[in-house]
Amino acid sequence: MKYLSIDLEATGLREHDYIIEFGMVPFDTETRTIEDSLARNYFIQCPSFEELRPNLDKWVVDHNEGLIKKAHKEGLTMRNFKRELESYLTSPELKNYFSNTKDKIILFGKSMNAIDLPFMTRDLSWEFLRKHFHHRVLDLSSTANTLVDMNLLPEAAYSGSGLMKELGMGEVEHTALADARNTAIMYLKLLERFGE
Numbered sequence: 001m002k003y004l005s006i007d008l009e010a011t012g013l014r015e016h017d018y019i020i021e022f023g024m025v026p027f028d029t030e031t032r033t034i035e036d037s038l039a040r041n042y043f044i045q046c047p048s049f050e051e052l053r054p055n056l057d058k059w060v061v062d063h064n065e066g067l068i069k070k071a072h073k074e075g076l077t078m079r080n081f082k083r084e085l086e087s088y089l090t091s092p093e094l095k096n097y098f099s100n101t102k103d104k105i106i107l108f109g110k111s112m113n114a115i116d117l118p119f120m121t122r123d124l125s126w127e128f129l130r131k132h133f134h135h136r137v138l139d140l141s142s143t144a145n146t147l148v149d150m151n152l153l154p155e156a157a158y159s160g161s162g163l164m165k166e167l168g169m170g171e172v173e174h175t176a177l178a179d180a181r182n183t184a185i186m187y188l189k190l191l192e193r194f195g196e
Helices: 047-053 058-063 065-074 078-089 092-097 112-124 126-132 140-149 160-168 176-193
Strands: 003-009 019-026 040-043 105-109 132-138
Touching: 003 112, 003 176, 019 047, 019 065, 019 078, 019 176, 040 065, 040 078, 040 176, 047 065, 058 065, 078 112, 078 126, 105 112, 105 176, 112 126, 112 132, 112 140, 126 132, 132 140, 140 160, 140 176, 160 176
Parallel strands: 003 105, 105 132
Antiparallel strands: 003 019, 019 040
């Protein structure tokens, strides 16, 4: 199966927070490969760090100041990001990669249902998501939780950082493209460990 692994960084996890970075990379579970030539990363414009700071969570202030400043200064408007994303999704290269897929592209990520999909639905529209993506998604957090519940992974693997450590991958980077890529790698590693 082929998936498009995505990750976004935001100014927080509340309803009014802004997407500031969006990364994606396709991967194939049959060949166990990641298609880095089709990886993309975008910064998305947001208000300035100084303007946002009074309402930011402490973790965001401590860890995402640089990302917020870069998004504010260099980011695409949401309208332009949507255009760029649609251009990517309809490009011959991506269509060729997913040519053996019968249906629309299946999105893959970590905590998709709780974080990525609500932000994407809000900012890109329900219609945009339905036009380009399958209604099914694959969520690494759900997969890991199932394996923990089956006593195949330790309880620490409930968290993304715990799962990375369990799989010998170091620390979560908290940048969109690196996290999209690492999430795909984690899934491929889980397939290697449990799929035979």
